[in-house]
Amino acid sequence: MNRRYVKATLFLVLLFVLFLPLFYLFSFGKNDGLQQTLQDSGGPAPTSWWTAPFSYGANPVETFLVGLLGFVVVAGAILGILRILKRMGGKDGPKRGPVDPPRA
Amino acid sequence: MHIPDGIMAPVVLGVGWLVALVVVALAMRKVGKHADDEYLPLVALLAAGIFVAQLLNFPIVGGTTGHLIGAALATILLGPATSVVIFTVILIIQALIFGDGGLLALGLNLLNMGIVGSVVAWAVYRPLAGRHRNAAVFAASWTSVVAGALVCATELGASYAASGGAYGVPPLIAFAAMGLYHVLIATGEGIITVGVLAYLTRVAPDVVAAKKIRFRGVTE
Numbered sequence: 001m002n003r004r005y006v007k008a009t010l011f012l013v014l015l016f017v018l019f020l021p022l023f024y025l026f027s028f029g030k031n032d033g034l035q036q037t038l039q040d041s042g043g044p045a046p047t048s049w050w051t052a053p054f055s056y057g058a059n060p061v062e063t064f065l066v067g068l069l070g071f072v073v074v075a076g077a078i079l080g081i082l083r084i085l086k087r088m089g090g091k092d093g094p095k096r097g098p099v100d101p102p103r104a
Numbered sequence: 105m106h107i108p109d110g111i112m113a114p115v116v117l118g119v120g121w122l123v124a125l126v127v128v129a130l131a132m133r134k135v136g137k138h139a140d141d142e143y144l145p146l147v148a149l150l151a152a153g154i155f156v157a158q159l160l161n162f163p164i165v166g167g168t169t170g171h172l173i174g175a176a177l178a179t180i181l182l183g184p185a186t187s188v189v190i191f192t193v194i195l196i197i198q199a200l201i202f203g204d205g206g207l208l209a210l211g212l213n214l215l216n217m218g219i220v221g222s223v224v225a226w227a228v229y230r231p232l233a234g235r236h237r238n239a240a241v242f243a244a245s246w247t248s249v250v251a252g253a254l255v256c257a258t259e260l261g262a263s264y265a266a267s268g269g270a271y272g273v274p275p276l277i278a279f280a281a282m283g284l285y286h287v288l289i290a291t292g293e294g295i296i297t298v299g300v301l302a303y304l305t306r307v308a309p310d311v312v313a314a315k316k317i318r319f320r321g322v323t324e
Contacts, residue, residue, distance in 0.1 A: 004308070005145045012153045019160050027161040027169040033285030034105050034256065036168045040281050041273040043260070047110030052203030056159060067156050070202065075152040077193050082135065082144050085189070089136025 016067055020060050105173065105256060105286070106198065107213050109206030113263035113271040120259070121211030127219050131188035139186075146311060150178060151190040155197070162292055170289030173252065175221025176245035177297050180229055181304075181312065184222040191218030212259055216252040224251040238298050245297040246290040253286030254279065 031039060038044070057063035112120075139147075154174035161169035178187035195213050198204040205213045225248035232240035257279045263272025272278070305312045 002145065005149055008149055009152075012149070012156065016156050016160075023160045023162075026163045030161070030163070030167050030169045032105065032161060032169050032171065033164075033253065033282060033289055034107065036166075036285060037257075037260070037273065037278065037281035038111060041277045043273045044111045044271055046108030046206070048203070048206070049109065050200075050203070050207050052199075052201055054202050056202060056204070063159065066202070067159050070155050070159070070197065071152040073201065074155045074194055074197055075148040077197060078148040078151045078190065079144055081189070081193060082139050082147060085132050085136030086139045086141070086144075087136075089133065089139070 013068070013071070016071075017064065020064055020067075023063075024060050105213075105217060105252060106195075106205030107209040107216070107256065107259075109208045111263070111271060112209060112212060112259060113267040115266050116259050116263045116272075117208055117212060120209070120215050124211040124214040124219065128188060128192050128214065131185040131192075134185040135189050147182060147186060147190065150181060151194055154178060154190065155194050157296075158194075158198075164285065164288040164292065168285055170285065170292060172293055172296050173217050173221055173249055174297075175217060175252070176225035176229070176241070176248045176293070177300060179222045179225040179248075180241060180244065180297075180301065184226040187222035187225075188214075188218050191222070212256075216256045216259075220252045220255050221248040224248045238302065241298050241301050242294040245294040249290035249293045250283070250286055253282045253290075257282035 038046075054066055054069070057066045154172070154177070157172040157174060159171070161171045163169050175187055175191065178190050182190075192214060195205060195210060195218065199207050199210050199213075225244040228247045229240050229244035232243060257275075260273040260278040260282070261275030264274055264278070265272075273281075301312060
């Protein structure tokens with residue numbers, strides 16, 4: 001991988017580490033806009049039929065580890081999917097259409 | 105703005121899936137035709153960065169919080185089709201692995217954050233970008249979040265109407281509350297997006313110059 005992307009990755013992780021304490025200080029456990037709307041209006045309670053293997057954690061260390069895991073999984077999944085799409089889309093793949101006849 | 109399972113009427117969930125599948129399929133087709141190997145790491149890094157940014161809620165008002173959605177950021181850098189693909193991957197991983205957003209509601213989440221967010225951001229940014237770039241970025245970010253929230257409010261109201269009140273929220277309350285909170289969240293989104301793009305323009309101007317990004321036909 002290009003060194004530039006490695007540096008950018010480290011920079012993003014550093015930002016995550018810096019902002020994580022602020023998140024726990026000011027926002028952890030508080031509703032987001034949709035949750036608050038549902039609470040204000042007495043809307044239906046969310047249900048869940050799927051138990052996810054991970055949550056976002058209950059303390060900064062857990063959240064940091066889960067964030068790193070998500071970072072790697074998302075980056076890997078995107079790289080894999082884009083490579084598959086590219087192969088299917090055939091930008092650099094074999095050209096379609098009539099093939100020149102072999103020269104005698 | 106991740107919709108959990110159990111709050112939307114089944115018919116609304118079905119419409120969300122239908123729209124999302126069609127648009128995601130079109131976006132994937134377009135990205136597959138134009139993606140260039142050189143920029144695949146950039147796309148992966150941006151997607152991973154958006155995932156992490158969505159973990160970090162910021163306070164808005166009255167004990168309520170919001171987080172960066174990132175559709176405008178992804179759209180401005182890579183175009184709406186690539187942004188939709190990025191959001192498809194992020195939202196699937198969030199729902200499946202981290203339980204953030206419902207699996208049945210995944211179609212609606214894709215529609216609200218990925219599709220509406222990206223298309224609106226692009227529609228606002230593209231005509232304004234030539235005049236004042238930072239204002240265009242802020243307007244695109246702000247509008248993309250508010251539009252996504254209002255579509256979500258429509259879904260809540262439609263669910264309420266379709267189910268006789270078993271699901272969703274009365275339409276007026278849905279629009280007022282979602283609108284109010286997300287106008288503030290959108291302001292945060294706008295400030296963060298302008299900041300990130302200004303920083304990228306300084307340290308990696310080639311990345312920000314959309315015409316240089318090899319997703320021809322997607323960004324141009």
